[in-house]
Amino acid sequence: MTMIEAAACFYLDAKKWLVDTGHEIEIESQRTRDPQSVSEQIFLAEAAWVVYNAGFREAIVRRNFDFISLCFCDWESAEQIVDAGGVCVDAAMLAFANRRKHEAVFEIARRAALVGFDRLRKELLSDPLNYLQQLPYIGPVTAVHLAKNLGFDVAKPDRHLVRLQQRLGFSDVGAMCSHLSTVTGDPVRVVDLVLWRYLERQGAH
Numbered sequence: 001m002t003m004i005e006a007a008a009c010f011y012l013d014a015k016k017w018l019v020d021t022g023h024e025i026e027i028e029s030q031r032t033r034d035p036q037s038v039s040e041q042i043f044l045a046e047a048a049w050v051v052y053n054a055g056f057r058e059a060i061v062r063r064n065f066d067f068i069s070l071c072f073c074d075w076e077s078a079e080q081i082v083d084a085g086g087v088c089v090d091a092a093m094l095a096f097a098n099r100r101k102h103e104a105v106f107e108i109a110r111r112a113a114l115v116g117f118d119r120l121r122k123e124l125l126s127d128p129l130n131y132l133q134q135l136p137y138i139g140p141v142t143a144v145h146l147a148k149n150l151g152f153d154v155a156k157p158d159r160h161l162v163r164l165q166q167r168l169g170f171s172d173v174g175a176m177c178s179h180l181s182t183v184t185g186d187p188v189r190v191v192d193l194v195l196w197r198y199l200e201r202q203g204a205h
Contacts, residue, residue: 003169004179010168011180011191014198023197030193031186033151035125040117043124043150044075048105050146051137058200064095071095072105078112104137111135128152148189153181155192160199 018027048068052061071091073080081088089102112120124131128150132143144156155161155177162173170176177191184191 004183007168007170007176007180008183010164011184011194015186015194018194018198018201021201026197027190027193030148031190033149033189035128035151038121038124038150040077040112041075043117043120044072044078044081044109044112045069046149047108047135047138047146048072048075050142050149051101051104051108053145054101054137054142060096068092068095072109078109078117081106081109082113101137104135107136124150129154148192151189153188155188156196158196160196161192164195164199 015027018024049061049065052065052068069075071094072088073084075081089099089106092102092105093099115123128147129140129143132138132146133140138146141157144154145158147154148156155173157173161176165171165173165176168176170179173192174188177188177195180186180191180195181188186194
């Protein structure tokens with residue numbers, strides 16, 4: 001079996017396992033996410049999700065995210081978060097004591113409120129990775145993570161995917177996910193999600 005055939009088989013097996021174990025809705029959500037239709041609420045929530053996941057286990061963030069969302073006005077608007085001021089940050093400290101992350105989320109909302117979401121979305125669509133890296137707590141890798149969650153067709157070089165890419169013989173994660181996208185017809189962002197979720201779940205067992 002060639003490297004290309006092995007990669008395709010691995011991906012299809014991973015996707016089947018995820019569908020069989022109840023992840024079909026997550027996969028479909030990633031497939032249908034469109035950057036052109038991202039709302040202010042989705043942008044704020046996804047930006048916060050990526051900030052909190054940086055260096056934290058996803059399971060911990062997921063367990064606390066509903067409460068954190070409540071602290072930040074359920075992401076209804078950047079203006080509401082700014083109007084609430086330090087109350088959002090202080091309340092979120094009850095979830096976990098990382099004031100820097102909470103303040104980064106507040107600062108993202110402050111910047112969104114300052115420029116207005118229409119202008120923010122225009123700048124985001126124009127140059128997503130460069131724009132996202134200007135946000136607090138968002139670096140080159142987390143910018144890709146956030147862009148993917150907002151619907152841009154990119155793959156994040158997560159440690160799980162880097163190991164798989166090396167094992168399968170691809171030059172980098174992007175090349176691996178682009179190849180599998182071509183072979184299967186799934187968008188790159190879906191390939192990324194399927195591989196990451198499968199590897200993350202297998203590692204948990």
